[in-house]
Every structure is written in structure tokens, then in C-alpha cells.
Amino acid sequence: MAEEQNGGTIEIMDQPIEERLRYTSGGTSLHQKLLSRLIARRRLSERAMSRRYDAWSRVDEHCRLFIDLSRGAKKGDNTIDTDKKEIPWARSIVVPMSYAILQVYLTQLMGIYTRRDPPLEIHGVGPEDVRPAKLMNAVIAYDQVQTNYVLELYTALQDAMKYGMGGFHDWWEEEYGFITEEPNPIVAKILAMIGRKPEKIRSWAKRREHQGVEAFDPFLFFPDPRISLSKLQKGEFIGQRLYRGYLEILAGSQENGGNYFNVDAIPKTAPKPQSVRSRNRFAASQMNLIGSMDERDKGFHAIDSQIVSLIPEEWDLGQETRPEKWHFAWVDDTVIIRTHRADFDHDDFNFSAMESNIDTHVFGNQGSIENLDGLARFMNWKYNSHVQNLIRFLNNRMVYASSLIESWDVENPDAAMHIRLTAQGEHLLREGRMTIPQMIQQLQLTDVTGPLMQSLNQDFDFAMRMSGAADQFMAQTTTDKRTLGEVARVGHEGSARMAMHAMMMDFQGIRPLALRWVSNRQQYTDEDMYVRIAGRIAEEFGGERIKVRPKDIRGNFDYLPRTGPEPMDPEQMAETMWAGVSAIMKQPEILTIPDKNGKMLDIHEFIKEALRDRKVTNAEDFYRQMGGRPGQQPPASNVEVRPDEEVERMREAGNVVPVEGDGRRPMRGVV
Numbered sequence: 027m028a029e030e031q032n033g034g035t036i037e038i039m040d041q042p043i044e045e046r047l048r049y050t051s052g053g054t055s056l057h058q059k060l061l062s063r064l065i066a067r068r069r070l071s072e073r074a075m076s077r078r079y080d081a082w083s084r085v086d087e088h089c090r091l092f093i094d095l096s097r098g099a100k101k102g103d104n105t106i107d108t109d110k111k112e113i114p115w116a117r118s119i120v121v122p123m124s125y126a127i128l129q130v131y132l133t134q135l136m137g138i139y140t141r142r143d144p145p146l147e148i149h150g151v152g153p154e155d156v157r158p159a160k161l162m163n164a165v166i167a168y169d170q171v172q173t174n175y176v177l178e179l180y181t182a183l184q185d186a187m188k189y190g191m192g193g194f195h196d197w198w199e200e201e202y203g204f205i206t207e208e209p210n211p212i213v214a215k216i217l218a219m220i221g222r223k224p225e226k227i228r229s230w231a232k233r234r235e236h237q238g239v240e241a242f243d244p245f246l247f248f249p250d251p252r253i254s255l256s257k258l259q260k261g262e263f264i265g266q267r268l269y270r271g272y273l274e275i276l277a278g279s280q281e282n283g284g285n286y287f288n289v290d291a292i293p294k295t296a297p298k299p300q301s302v303r304s305r306n307r308f309a310a311s312q313m314n315l316i317g318s319m320d321e322r323d324k325g326f327h328a329i330d331s332q333i334v335s336l337i338p339e340e341w342d343l344g345q346e347t348r349p350e351k352w353h354f355a356w357v358d359d360t361v362i363i364r365t366h367r368a369d370f371d372h373d374d375f376n377f378s379a380m381e382s383n384i385d386t387h388v389f390g391n392q393g394s395i396e397n398l399d400g401l402a403r404f405m406n407w408k409y410n411s412h413v414q415n416l417i418r419f420l421n422n423r424m425v426y427a428s429s430l431i432e433s434w435d436v437e438n439p440d441a442a443m444h445i446r447l448t449a450q451g452e453h454l455l456r457e458g459r460m461t462i463p464q465m466i467q468q469l470q471l472t473d474v475t476g477p478l479m480q481s482l483n484q485d486f487d488f489a490m491r492m493s494g495a496a497d498q499f500m501a502q503t504t505t506d507k508r509t510l511g512e513v514a515r516v517g518h519e520g521s522a523r524m525a526m527h528a529m530m531m532d533f534q535g536i537r538p539l540a541l542r543w544v545s546n547r548q549q550y551t552d553e554d555m556y557v558r559i560a561g562r563i564a565e566e567f568g569g570e571r572i573k574v575r576p577k578d579i580r581g582n583f584d585y586l587p588r589t590g591p592e593p594m595d596p597e598q599m600a601e602t603m604w605a606g607v608s609a610i611m612k613q614p615e616i617l618t619i620p621d622k623n624g625k626m627l628d629i630h631e632f633i634k635e636a637l638r639d640r641k642v643t644n645a646e647d648f649y650r651q652m653g654g655r656p657g658q659q660p661p662a663s664n665v666e667v668r669p670d671e672e673v674e675r676m677r678e679a680g681n682v683v684p685v686e687g688d689g690r691r692p693m694r695g696v697v
């Protein structure tokens with residue numbers, strides 16, 4: 027393809043991609059063709075994902091303690107009976123079973139994944155990998171703080187347990203903004219000599235660089251539905267929708283150091299209605315229609331981001347005939363603002379998906395809380411049936427003769443329910459011909475829902491059996507009598523089930539994320555940076571703050587990520603370590619026996635590691651030099667050799683005492 031310009035021929039393929047996709051009224055032919063292909067892929071995914079939205083909405087209702095009173099009763103074949111309501115009463119109460127079990131899941135899983143500090147650790151495989159891995163670990167720890175990894179981890183785990191689908195989108199972040207610098211000292215001194223105050227220099231530049239990670243919204247996540255989430259990397263595309271303000275899009279333009287072009291073509295008016303749903307049930311256009319503050323406000327827009335495996339020649343994007351991954355983004359299904367080759371060295375889709383129930387042959391497995399939906403709705407119906415029966419019982423239902431009792435008083439009772447007699451009723455009462463119980467009597471009702479309340483405990487037991495969230499995890503004692511060993515065994519087995527979830531989600535989503543982070547750091551780090559370290563690593567590198575250069579972490583190194591599921595139970599390592607300390611202190615001679623390499627066991631390092639497993643990170647603060655306070659220098663040596671006769675006289679006078687054994691005091695007790 028070529029075009030004439032100023033008497034010469036210019037190959038269209040040689041033009042920058044942003045020029046070839048420059049948005050005009052209606053867009054160029056290439057622009058429209060690309061946009062149609064991208065939207066077609068999102069809609070393919072949306073058709074599969076939308077089948078889950080109603081089930082996910084019910085999960086949200088259970089976890090948010092909300093009941094949709096307009097919903098029809100669900101039949102056995104999953105169709106809705108439009109003639110009957112699921113909850114046929116004006117008021118309702120939610121049994122918080124799903125919410126309680128979700129909190130148990132999250133508490134256990136977050137305990138497993140955050141038992142390490144930092145949560146993601148990097149270790150070297152071979153001897154040549156150990157030192158670079160220590161530096162990489164320090165850099166990755168910095169990234170976890172900058173991108174607020176723990177918060178995104180919590181969100182991803184919550185989505186995975188609720189909907190069966192959660193995970194991360196990760197990228198390399200280069201943050202640009204205004205930087206204020208002090209003036210050159212020499213210039214400042216010259217200006218001061220002539221009575222002028224030096225001004226600080228303010229410029230637009232890169233502030234920092236680090237990993238970026240964000241938990242994607244399952245309602246706005248569009249993977250290739252022809253492959254299971256367990257094999258996500260084998261799909262041909264993956265995408266998501268984000269809502270961003272115009273100013274944030276502008277800050278990411280190419281003029282400001284970002285990737286976006288065509289930013290000036292983004293319309294001020296609200297986008298056309300979209301079919302894509304969000305977690306909050308907003309229509310896509312509502313994010314823009316919430317309101318503009320003034321004529322300068324362009325509102326929020328829907329950005330679809332998609333990475334596609336394609337052959338550039340077939341898409342008119344280049345002359346390459348081999349498959350490549352390309353990154354696209356477009357606004358409101360109207361304007362393409364990003365198109366370039368995805369240049370990650372790891373060559374993966376920069377997404378990780380996790381499932382709480384895994385079947386590698388199926389796309390869209392149910393979530394653990396989603397599996398409880400039918401039981402949760404049945405428990406709500408039972409409880410509200412009982413409450414409705416109580417309301418009817420407590421509301422006085424009277425049988426009376428309107429000729430003897432004032433009907434208005436019965437139908438409109440006050441707090442004390444004063445009821446007046448009619449003239450005839452008063453006359454018959456005075457004559458003794460009738461009594462009050464003969465004139466009015468409460469209708470006796472039977473509570474037929476009492477057994478339903480007893481069966482609720484059985485329903486909850488079913489839920490705990492399904493989820494593994496035992497009473498102990500909810501800080502509740504068991505209703506039946508059990509021995510301490512039985513309670514401990516139940517808790518251990520429940521922890522093992524939680525650990526199984528953690529391990530499988532770790533393999534699915536978190537380890538691949540850590541390996542992509544390592545690759546990104548090796549590929550994109552181009553500035554020296556200082557990181558803070560502690561413990562033995564600080565001793566090895568000679569200080570708490572070390573300088574990491576790009577070449578220190580680049581190279582053909584083998585890195586192994588380590589996360590929370592090692593070991594399975596977050597308390598297991600600490601308990602094992604303290605049991606070891608107890609055994610050692612009972613037999614202190616172990617400390618004097620070297621291993622086969624001639625090394626001695628360092629009991630203090632052993633204790634420090636046990637404390638670190640208990641999340642005590644400042645164990646060093648409790649150590650001090652012999653004979654002084656923490657931080658003091660050791661006292662000067664004051665050892666003198668005296669003749670035996672003089673020592674014997676001092677002993678008889680009580681001025682010295684003999685030491686035991688070889689001069690070391692025996693170690694007794696257990697730490």
C-alpha cells in the first residue's frame with residue numbers, strides 16, 4: 027500500500043501506527059476495521075460471561091444482606107415462576123450464612139498469603155542465582171508496597187470465592203508528573219549576591235517506575251471463552267473494561283509520556299448505550315451520565331483494553347507473518363486510543379485468573395459461595411416464614427360482637443389497647459348476663475414454623491460441610507460436647523481444606539504473576555534505585571539501604587517465587603519452630619555438636635526465625651551487648667591471673683566463687 031505525497035511515494039506501512047489510525051469523522055477504514063474486530067471479540071466473550079451474571083448478582087445479594095422482594099420463585103429446572111414470589115412478604119431478614127462463610131474464607135486465605143513479609147518472595151535456584159535473587163526480592167518487595175498488592179490480593183481472593191473467578195491484571199508502570207528541584211547551588215549563590223531569590227525548577231518528568239497490579243472486575247472481564255481459565259494463556263485474546271476520567275486519559279497521552287493517541291477525539295457527550303454490565307448494575311453509559319461539573323468536565327468514559335494474538339500482515343498492522351501479541355484500547359466503542367505490539371519479554375497475556383473450584387475442562391466454574399446459593403435462599407425462606415408467623419401471632423386477632431364492643435377501638439388499638447363497650451354491652455355486663463371473655467376473645471393460633479427454626483441449624487451444618495468453615499473458624503463453640511483432641515482435629519482438617527484452595531489458586535494465578543514481575547523488572551528497569559533491607563541480608567550487603575543497578579538483576583538467572591501456601595497452615599511453621607526450641611533447651615548439649623559440615627546450631631537465629639513466623643519483625647531490638655543495655659558497647663575485659671594461694675584466700679573470705687564445669691553456666695528452662 028502506498029500513496030503519493032509531494033511528488034514522492036510513501037509506503038503507508040511505514041507511517042507511525044497512530045497516524046494510520048488518526049481519528050476523523052467516522053474514522054479511517056483501517057480504524058473502523060480494527061474497531062469492528064476488537065468489539066466482535068469482546069462480544070464473543072460477553073455472550074459466555076453474561077450467562078453467569080444473574081447467579082453472581084444473587085451471590086452479591088447474600089453477601090450484602092439484601093433480598094430482592096420482586097424476584098419470582100425459582101423452579102427445580104432453574105426457570106422462574108412469575109406467579110409466585112420467592113419471598114412473598116413485605117419485610118424480610120437475611121440469614122448471614124454466606125457472609126459469615128465468606129469472611130472465614132478470606133480470613134484464612136489472607137492469613138496464609140500474608141504470613142511472609144513481603145507476601146511474594148523470590149529465591150535463587152542455583153548458587154549463581156542466590157545473590158541476584160536477594161536483590162530481586164528486595165526490589166519486588168518495593169513494588170508490592172507501591173502497587174498496594176495486599177489490597178488487590180484481598181479483592182481477587184474475594185471474587186474467586188464468591189463468583190469462582192478472580193485475578194489480576196499487571197503491567198509496568200512509569201509514573202509521570204511535575205517534579206520540583208532545587209536550583210543549582212552555584213546559580214543560587216550568584217543570584218543571592220545580586221539580591222535575587224533563586225526559584226525552584228518545576229518540570230514534567232518520570233517520578234518513579236514500578237510494577238502495577240489491579241484485581242479485575244469479573245463483570246467487566248472478557249477472556250477467550252473457548253479455553254478454560256486454567257489454561258488462560260492458550261487463548262487468542264483477553265480483555266477488560268475500565269472506567270476512567272478524561273483527565274486521567276489525557277495524562278496517559280503520548281505527549282505526556284504515555285501510550286494514548288486520538289485523545290482529542292474523545293467526545294464530550296455521553297457514549298451510546300452499551301450492553302456490558304458492571305458489578306454495581308450500572309449501564310455502561312451511566313458512568314458518564316452521572317453528571318458534569320461544568321463545561322470543562324468531560325466526565326468518565328468506558329475504556330476497553332484488549333490483548334490479541336494476531337498475524338500483523340492479516341490485520342494490516344505490519345509485514346510480519348508470524349503470530350504476535352498486540353495491545354489495543356478504545357473509548358466508548360468509538361475511538362481507538364492505543365495500538366502497539368505487546369513487547370513483554372515473558373510473551374504472556376498480562377493477566378492471571380484464579381478459581382475456587384477448578385475443573386480444567388470447563389470455562390466458568392462456580393464459586394464456593396455461589397454453590398451455597400440454593401441453601402441460602404431456602405434458609406432465608408424458612409426464617410422469614412417463622413418471623414411472619416410470629417408477627418401474625420403477636421398482632422391480636424380478636425373474635426368479638428360488634429354490638430357489644432366498639433369496633434373502632436379493636437381495629438385501631440393504642441399502646442395499652444383500651445377497648446370500650448357499647449351501651450348494650452355495658453348493660454349486659456352490669457346485669458351479669460355476660461362477661462368480658464364472652465364478649466371478646468383472642469383467636470388462638472398455632473406456631474407451625476417452630477420446627478423450621480430447628481432445621482436451620484442442620485442447614486448451617488450442611489453449609490459448613492460444603493465449605494469447610496467449621497465453628498472454630500467463626501470463633502464459635504460447638505453445640506455438642508467434644509474432646510479437645512476432636513476440636514483440634516476438626517480445626518486442622520478445616521485448615522487443610524483452606525490450604526488446598528490457597529495452593530491451587532497460587533498455582534493458577536499468583537506464581538505466574540510473580541514470574542511476570544521478575545521478567546518485567548529485568549526488562550524495563552533502567553534506573554538505579556535504593557531499597558531498604560533488614561536482618562541477615564543487611565549484614566551480607568553491609569547496610570540497611572543498598573543501591574540496585576539494572577545490571578545487578580539482569581541476566582540468565584533462575585528465580586523461584588515463594589508465597590504463603592508454603593507451608594499449608596500459617597501457624598504450622600511457628601508451632602513447629604517453638605517445639606524445636608523447647609526440645610533444644612531440654613537438651614542443651616545439642617548446641618555443642620556440629621553437623622557433618624562442621625557447623626554449629628545458632629539458637630538465637632533459630633529463635634528469631636520462630637518469632638518472624640509469628641510476625642515479630644523487630645527481634646533484633648531485644649538483643650544487647652553483654653553487660654550493657656541494648657546498643658551499648660561490651661564492657662572492657664577485666665580478667666587477671668592470680669596465684670593459687672591468693673585465690674584460695676579470696677575464696678575463704680567469700681570474695682570469689684568457683685564456676686561450674688568449664689566456666690559456662692548451665693542452660694535451664696524453656697524459652
